[in-house]
Amino acid sequence: MIALMRIKRRPVPNRTAREISIEVYRSLDTPGLHAHQGSNTLSAGLSGAIDVGHRGTTPVFSPTVSASVQNGLYPTAVFCDIPGPSSSTDEPGTGHGVNNGSVSVGMSVLPHGLDLPVGLRSRVDDILMEIRSVSSIISHLCFNGFTGVCKKTDNGHTAIEIDGKLIANDIKATLATEIYNMRNSTGKVPGLGVILVGNRKDSLSFVRIKKKACERVGIDPLVVELPEDCTESEVLDAVSALNHKDSVHGILVQLPLPSHVNEEKIINAVNVEKDVDGFHPINMGNLAMTGRSPLFIPCASRGCVEVLHRYGVEIIGKRAVVIGRSKITGLPTSLLLERHHATVSVVHAFTKNPEEITREADILVSDVGVPNLVRGHWLKPGVVVIDMGSTLVKDSNSTHGSRVTGDVCYEEAMVKASVITPVPGGIGPVTISMLLSNTVEAAKRAYQWTES
Missing domain, CATH: 3.40.50.720 (NAD(P)-binding Rossmann-like Domain)
Incomplete structure (x- = not known):
């Protein structure tokens, strides 16, 4: 089985075509994948059959999905052709329709940094409007999820x-x-401070995953590692240091902590405006109370x-x-x-x-x-x-x-x-x-x- 549609938004700017293509390939890591690399173009596509059914209905779609990267820019187009039910409808202005048993969807993404002529810029704006219209149809075809x-x-x-x-x-x-x-x-980016106490394998793995995720989107991660036998005061000092560091906007204390460290005391010490885990009593209390909104x-x-x-x-x-x-x-x-x-x-x-x-x-x-x-x-x-x-x-x-x-x-x-x-x-x-x-x-x- 394969996904009906895999559409990615624009990736991080200033990445090479190869880096983007790897991400495209991974997103289409499914039997039926085909890929091609040219001198200035990298492309990946996917085709195959899928059985789609919901609450007793079992239509069959055979999607074809493709994405391409040219000259190191963003993916310039994503297209999906879906043979569907034999009905004939058309939504004015959406650039697609259901005719003769098929649905064709085209999506174009504006490459970063291009100074487009007014006429072409207008056309791009029209395409973006089409994307929004088409998205609702895709969601409907996929039973409210693409x-x-x-x-x-x-x-x-x-x-x-x-x-x-x-x-x-x-x-x-x-x-x-x-x-x-x-x-x-x-001239600034978000910063996340992570406090890791000890060397539990699961905690080390979770922190590694979070650090990598931060780096991929442009968040600056700062990991503070403390030994298993550190004192509670040392953990509190680490929290205090991150509380006062202007470049750190979120603080995460990797749980669980060693048994000799009071988790509640540590969590309460985190500045509520940096409590991105949402565990501070003020955030939890506001979540529970009608009419109030937690920061996180x-x-x-x-x-x-x-x-x-x-x-x-x-x-x-x-x-x-x-x-x-x-x-x-x-x-x-x-x-x-x-x-x-x-x-x-x-x-x-x-x-x-x-x-x-x-x-x-x-x-x-x-x-x-x-x-x-x-x-x-x-x-x-x-x-x-x-x-x-x-x-x-x-x-x-x-x-x-x-x-x-x-x-x-x-x-x-x-x-x-x-x-x-x-x-x-x-x-x-x-x-x-x-x-x-x-x-x-x-x-x-x-x-x-x-x-x-």
Whole structure:
């Protein structure tokens, strides 16, 4: 199976054609990929068949997607031809239509730094308007989401698998452009300070991923490493130093901390205006209180709602069940869903009959770190499943001898769900992009800068 459409926004400026092409190739890393490199042109394309079905309908689309990079500029065009239903409709002014059983979509992106004549500039503006119009049609064709992969189970049921990496890449591309404009306007860029205590393998890996993500979009990362046996005072001193550093706009304390360090005291010491994790009591309190707005929303929770919005999942009035009540994910996610007017139930270790409560969910969110806790019979048909759990389990079939799995039994949930996040590759990448977004917002607030 392949994604119906993979469209990337403009990448970071001042990158070589080869660097951009590598990103294009990776985004199309699917069977059927074909690529070509010329003297001044790099291009990649994808073609193949996909079965798309939703709630009993199973039309078949055969998409062809291509992207090209010329002379080191941005991708100049992205096109998608989709043989579709035999209907005949046309939307005036959109530059596309459904005629004789096919849909053709063309998208053009303005290369950076070109001084275009007035006439051509006007045409580019028209194209950008077409892009906005076409996007709504694409979303409709893909059942309110253009970054998912539709999969069909043996019994014919189809669920949409959310591709968190594509969503994250889209967000990061937007942030990269915004940071580029900020640098041109102010001469400054956002900075993220990360405090890492000890050498836990998982913490080291998470910090490495976050640092790399910062560098890719133009955020300046500063990692402060402390030994496992450091004192609580030393951690507080590190927080204080970052609080007073003007070039650092966001502070992240990598959790968990060693047992002899009071996590609550450390988190409370972070300047609330730099609390990009959203864990400070003031931010959490404002999230919980009607009529108040937190400066920052915890990244995983914000990522959850971002995914729901991008896939057109209605939250208002829906029954949402959150399994877990941790201060990092479960609690803020339940509060955020309430803010979006869902009716929220929280399942925890002392809940009686969790299966019955979970079976009522229109939207299910789980993050307790118990592999395959949620089984298929816990779910009602059509439920939207957001699996935030992430646990390393032994797997003799894996080259590494282990694999990451979520809280939800994926194979069983696919039979019931309408939309589902995989583990890995679901919420995780989106969570990282939300951290970057919070950091950019902190910098904009500090510099009192808005993009014109």
